[in-house]
Amino acid sequence: MNLWLLIAKFGFLVILYAFVIWVFVVILREKARTNETLGSRFVVQLVSGPSSPKAFELRGIVAIGRSRENEIWLSDNTVSNHHARISMADGFWMIEDLGSKNGTLVNGERIDSCQRIFPEDKISIGRNQLIVINK
Structure with a gap:
């Protein structure tokens, strides 16, 4: 025992x-x-889709959508006028879907709330594929 x-x-x-x-x-x-x-300079690279190729440095609040008012303008009828937003919160870059019809995906997963993004993350908005790059 x-x-x-x-x-x-x-x-x-x-x-x-x-x-x-x-x-x-x-x-x-x-x-x-x-x-x-933390404190890194991020760039979002549009790698595929009707509006590619383009690169956008992230600064402040970056609006993404079909409307020309957006910092990242995607000429694609599967993208909402005001589709998503990338912004800095607590020193980290976050992406948020703005109630779009087709949703926003990060690494193939649909996001329902504000989500932190990292280098090499793949963001899908409509038929557009973007990748996050740490510069």
């Missing part, structure tokens, strides 16, 4: 240490990703 208790205690300690190491790895990865983006 004592042998089983010893094995159970040892197994519990192994699982506990593995969990602690996993937490540290996750924290370090997020910290590295945060340091990569």
Whole structure:
């Protein structure tokens, strides 16, 4: 009986240490990703779609849509007049869908709320594909 208790205690300690190491790895990865983006100069590169190729440096609030009033104007009937917005919040670049009919996708996932963007993220708006670049 004592042998089983010893094995159970040892197994519990192994699982506990593995969990602690996993937490540290996750924290370090997020910290590295945060340091990569904090205060960085981002460019959004239009890589495919009716309006490509173009590049836009992110500054302040960047409106995206079919209307010529937008900083990023996409001449595409699948894009809403005021489709999405990219802005800085707490030192990070965020993208937000403005209630568009066809939605905004980041890395293939439709966004429902304001979402942080990172270098190499792929943004899909209508038939247009944009990629975030850290300059």
